[in-house]
Amino acid sequence: MNDEDTGIRRPVGIRRSPALVKAFELAEEAHSDQRRKDGRPYIEHPTQVAQLLDDVGAEEEILVAAVLHDSVEDSELGVDEIRESFGGRVADLVEALTEDSTIESWVDRKEDMRRRVAALGPGAGAIYTADKIVNLREVLKLYAFHGERAGELEKAPTLDHRVEAWNADLAMAVEVGVLDGLCRYFSIELNGLERAREGEI
Secondary structure, three states, X not given: OOHHHHOOOOOOOOOOOHHHHHHHHHHHHHOOXXXXXXXXXXXXXXXXXXXXXXXXXXXXXXXXXXXXXOHHHHOOOOHHHHHHHHOHHHHHHHHHOOOOOOOOOHHHHHHHHHHHHHHHOHHHXXXXXXXXXXXXXXXHHHHHHHHHHHHHHOOOOOHHHHHHHHHHHHHHHHHHOOOHHHHHHHHHHHHHHHHHHOOOO
8 A cells, every 4th residue: 555545645755664654544544633723734743743753763663653642642542552553662652742631730741741751761752852843843933923922822821831841841852862963953943933032033
């Protein structure tokens, strides 16, 4: 089965394998009725995260988990189903990248996820960091039109809260040994947002 048969919108650069094709199929189904803030199909977000990780040479299980990283949080898909289809490591990675909805405070939810990701080490940290880079790039685009309200559009209480969390995310990524390239990209994007907020760009 090829990408044309499945209808999956996958960049050519992402490695082809049965596991990745299956992951994209499952993610596309999980996010089928969801859209990003700019109206794009939601599946484009995990695709971009996986593409970024593929660009820096991440292994297949990391790419599979990246494709599925929002599926449990945003759909009826369960971690057990992922475990059955892709194995324990992928399931553990996705579970660590799933927010605990029982934690009421946005700040506390982010801190909880950061701790769980760090406990799994650089693999989980790489997916988490790539996700933040893709989100940050989206916020930079939103900022051009909405200014400081861009943080609210990404579900943060304020943009200051969002930036503070991203700085903590970057510190965690460096601490757990996430690939230097990803940390560098993250730092560059954060600096870009800071310059935009200061009116320099």
